[in-house]
Amino acid sequence: GVKIRKSTIIEKPTFLKSVLNSSNAWPALIIIFLSMLISYLLSLIAGGYLRVLNVFASTDGLTGCLRREAFYAKATYELAKCKKNNLPFSVLVIDLDHLREVNNSFGHEKGDLAISLCAEKILKCLRSNDFAGRVGGDEFIVALKNTGASDAFLIANRIREAVKSIKLEGLFLSVSIGISQYDKDNASLQEVISKADANLYIAKRQRNDVVY
Incomplete structure (x- = not known):
């Protein structure tokens, strides 16, 4: 007869091992870095927009004085x-x-x-x-x-x-x-x-x- 192996000799990969694997680590780190950079830039843009909006809302357009x-x-x-x-x-x-x-x-x-x-x-x-x-x-x-x-x-x-x-x-x-x-x-x-x-x-x- 023929014996069929139901399990593999190679262990199932875990998330930690996948991350620590050098071939997987660099792409993951690059993605994380880019995500952080984009989040930081978006926060700067949003903060600048809110500051400009506040200036327009509080300043009289004709005179430059406060409303x-x-x-x-x-x-x-x-x-x-x-x-x-x-x-x-x-x-x-x-x-x-x-x-x-x-x-x-x-x-x-x-x-x-x-x-x-x-x-x-x-x-x-x-x-x-x-x-x-x-x-x-x-x-x-x-x-x-x-x-x-x-x-x-x-x-x-x-x-x-x-x-x-x-x-x-x-x-x-x-x-x-x-x-x-x-x-x-x-x-x-x-x-x-x-x-x-x-x-x-x-x-x-x-x-x-x-x-x-």
């Missing part, structure tokens, strides 16, 4: 830090003078240009830790961390003088600025801004003026 919501969120956070460390905090509320006349005389396109040029001057006058938000059509708020009233007044006048140099269609632009500093009577951000807004109202009577 209203983004400004208030950042200013609230920075004011809380100044309170905690017993540091001064001031705000400037800035309004472009005679924008209605610019729009009526030269059109809204020129009005947008006036706002953009004004914002450019404001941003150039700020220090590295200061930041500005566009909170209305032609209204801006500047947050000045670790800054008292006297320094805030100097910065406000620097902005006022810078905007005065802008000439549009034969018309020199100007801004009115109200200043307020955080103190015990102005405990919240909104109270500080409201006080500065009240001073802006006084400055608007004269135009091209700074009131504290």
Whole structure:
């Protein structure tokens, strides 16, 4: 008769032995390395996309200043830090003078240009830790961390003088600025801004003026 062997002399290969086999190891390592590299690159791309998306979401397209919501969120956070460390905090509320006349005389396109040029001057006058938000059509708020009233007044006048140099269609632009500093009577951000807004109202009577 004929005997048939039901088992093989060679042992069945295990996963570990297959991996440790030199002929199988290199392709496996290459695949693992490429997978890790692709995952890393995808995470960088996703992170960069999210950062860019956040910038677009928080920045006003016309002026480059923070949008209203983004400004208030950042200013609230920075004011809380100044309170905690017993540091001064001031705000400037800035309004472009005679924008209605610019729009009526030269059109809204020129009005947008006036706002953009004004914002450019404001941003150039700020220090590295200061930041500005566009909170209305032609209204801006500047947050000045670790800054008292006297320094805030100097910065406000620097902005006022810078905007005065802008000439549009034969018309020199100007801004009115109200200043307020955080103190015990102005405990919240909104109270500080409201006080500065009240001073802006006084400055608007004269135009091209700074009131504290």
